[in-house]
Amino acid sequence: MINRIKIGELSKHIGEEVIIAGWVDVRRDHGKLIFIDLRDVSGKVQMVVLPAQAEAIEVAQKLRAEWVIRVTGLVNARPEKMVKADQLNGELEVEVKAIEILSEAKELPFDKDGELNLDTYLDYLPLTLRTKRTSDIFKVQATILEAYRESLRQQGFIEFESPALVGGDAEGGSAVFSVDYYYDQKAFLATSPQFYKQIMVGAFERPFTIAKVFRAEKSATTRHISEITQMDFEMGFIKNHLDPMAVLEQAIKDSVNAVADRHAEVFKEFNTEKPLIPEKFPILTLLEAQEILEKEFGTKAVGEPDMEPEHERQICEWAKREKGSDFVFITHFPTSKRAFYTYADPTNPKLSLSFDLIFRGLEINSGSQRIHNYEELVEKIKSRGMDPEKFKFYLQTFKYGMPPHGGSSTGLERFTARLLELANIKEATSFPRDMNRIDNLLSTDK
RNA sequence: GCGGUCGUAGCUCAACUGGUUAGAGCACUCGCCUGUCACGCGAGAGGUUGUGGGUUCAAGUCCCAUCGGCCGCGCCA
Numbered sequence: 001m002i003n004r005i006k007i008g009e010l011s012k013h014i015g016e017e018v019i020i021a022g023w024v025d026v027r028r029d030h031g032k033l034i035f036i037d038l039r040d041v042s043g044k045v046q047m048v049v050l051p052a053q054a055e056a057i058e059v060a061q062k063l064r065a066e067w068v069i070r071v072t073g074l075v076n077a078r079p080e081k082m083v084k085a086d087q088l089n090g091e092l093e094v095e096v097k098a099i100e101i102l103s104e105a106k107e108l109p110f111d112k113d114g115e116l117n118l119d120t121y122l123d124y125l126p127l128t129l130r131t132k133r134t135s136d137i138f139k140v141q142a143t144i145l146e147a148y149r150e151s152l153r154q155q156g157f158i159e160f161e162s163p164a165l166v167g168g169d170a171e172g173g174s175a176v177f178s179v180d181y182y183y184d185q186k187a188f189l190a191t192s193p194q195f196y197k198q199i200m201v202g203a204f205e206r207p208f209t210i211a212k213v214f215r216a217e218k219s220a221t222t223r224h225i226s227e228i229t230q231m232d233f234e235m236g237f238i239k240n241h242l243d244p245m246a247v248l249e250q251a252i253k254d255s256v257n258a259v260a261d262r263h264a265e266v267f268k269e270f271n272t273e274k275p276l277i278p279e280k281f282p283i284l285t286l287l288e289a290q291e292i293l294e295k296e297f298g299t300k301a302v303g304e305p306d307m308e309p310e311h312e313r314q315i316c317e318w319a320k321r322e323k324g325s326d327f328v329f330i331t332h333f334p335t336s337k338r339a340f341y342t343y344a345d346p347t348n349p350k351l352s353l354s355f356d357l358i359f360r361g362l363e364i365n366s367g368s369q370r371i372h373n374y375e376e377l378v379e380k381i382k383s384r385g386m387d388p389e390k391f392k393f394y395l396q397t398f399k400y401g402m403p404p405h406g407g408s409s410t411g412l413e414r415f416t417a418r419l420l421e422l423a424n425i426k427e428a429t430s431f432p433r434d435m436n437r438i439d440n441l442l443s444t445d446k
Numbered sequence: 447g448c449g450g451u452c453g454u455a456g457c458u459c460a461a462c463u464g465g466u467u468a469g470a471g472c473a474c475u476c477g478c479c480u481g482u483c484a485c486g487c488g489a490g491a492g493g494u495u496g497u498g499g500g501u502u503c504a505a506g507u508c509c510c511a512u513c514g515g516c517c518g519c520g521c522c523a
Contacts, residue, residue, distance in 0.1 A: 030486090
C-alpha cells in the first residue's frame, strides 16, 4: 500500500497526515466520539474519530473486532493528561479523517486477549495466532532460527536441505509414518536427518540442516508432537564428542543472546528471565549426574540407563543452584541404549561418547561422536539384528572414506518452550500435529 | 497404552450434602453517552448441562458405558 506508515513508527510522524492500515483491536463507542485501537504487525495505536468527521463516524460505528481497515489521519501528540507513558504510541493518537473498510469480520468466537483453554486455542489458531502473546512466541522462534543459522555459519558450517521422504525407517526405534509411493511401494516420513547429514560430511565437512521430522509415537505429553523441527549439524575431523558439544554450546548461547537483544521485553512478558548462561555449560557423565541425584535428592538413579523426566528436572535444579546455569550436559550414556552409529568410549566400550543437553528440566538436544569405520559400522548393524544390505546407500559414505565425526540435534520447539517457559510444547509450534489433531481434520463434534 | 482429573451459553467460569424456572462476566443485538483506552450505563437474545443407558418422587450433581480435553507416567530423542 503506497505510503502506508507502520504503526510502530508513528512517533516519527507527529504533526503529519498519514495512511495506516491494520486490524481493529477494540472499538470504544462514546456516542458522538469513537475510539478505535488499530493493530498491525509493528504494534497498536489509539485512533479517535471526532463528531466533525461525519462520514468517518458513520463508518466507525459499524466497525467490529478484526475488521481490516485503511485509515487516513493526523498524528497528534496527546494532551499531557492523557499520555500513557508505559505503552507504544502512548504519547500520540491518530485523529481519523477517513476510513476505508478492506475486509469485514464475523463475530469472534471468544475474547481474543482473554484466557483460553489450549483446546479452544488450537481449534482457532488462524485467529489466536494474531494475539500478541502468540505472535511474540513465533517472533522469538524466528530469531532462534536466524541466530542458530548465523552461529553455525560463523563456525564454518554450510546449510543443506535434508529429505522428508525416505526409503526406509532405517534407524529403528521410533514409530514412523508411512506413505504410498510409486509402484505400490511404501516410503516413510523422515524421523531424523541423521544419515543425510553424515553423508554430507563427505561433501561439506561441516554440514547443518534445519529439518522437519515426523514421529508417529502415541504420546500425549506436554513435550511431544508428531511433526517437529530439528536443528542438526554434523562435523568432520573431531577429536571426540567434546568438539560438537562446543559448537552446540556456542550456537545455543548465540540464540539466547539474540532473543535477549532483539526482544528486550519478552522474558518479562512471559513471566520468566533470560536463562543463566555460565562461561562454560556444566558437563556431567550420566553416572556423575546419578550420584548427584542420590546425594542431593535421595533419588534412586545409579545404574539406570537413562534419565527420567523427574531426574532431568532435578539435575537442572542442581546445575542452577551450584553452577549458575540453566543448561547442563549429560554425557556417556550406555552404548547399548544409543543408536547403532554411536561411538563407544575407547576406555570403556559399554559407555558411549554421547551427550544430551538439558535446559530448564527438559532434554532439548542429543548428539554424539559417530562410528566412522566401515567394517565396524557393518558389524554394529549386524550385532543389532539389522541387515546391512538395507543400509547400503548410507554405508557408501563409510566405504569411500570418512573422517572421525560427530554432531548434534536440537528440538526447536522444545528449546522455544523452555526459553519462554511455556506449559505445553504445542504453544511453541505454530501448527502442531498430535494424535488427535492435524488442524481440525481429526476433530469430532463436541 | 495406563493412572488421575475434567466436560454446563460463542468464550471463561459458577450452581453447598441430589430439590422450584441452570446463573455471572465477556462477546452479540437495541437504546443512551465528547476523552475513553479491556470505557461506562440500561434492556434483550442466547442452554437437549459431550453422548447413550441406569438409580431415584426428583439428576448438571450419584452409577455404568462411550467420546473428547488436560496433567502425570509409559513409549519416544
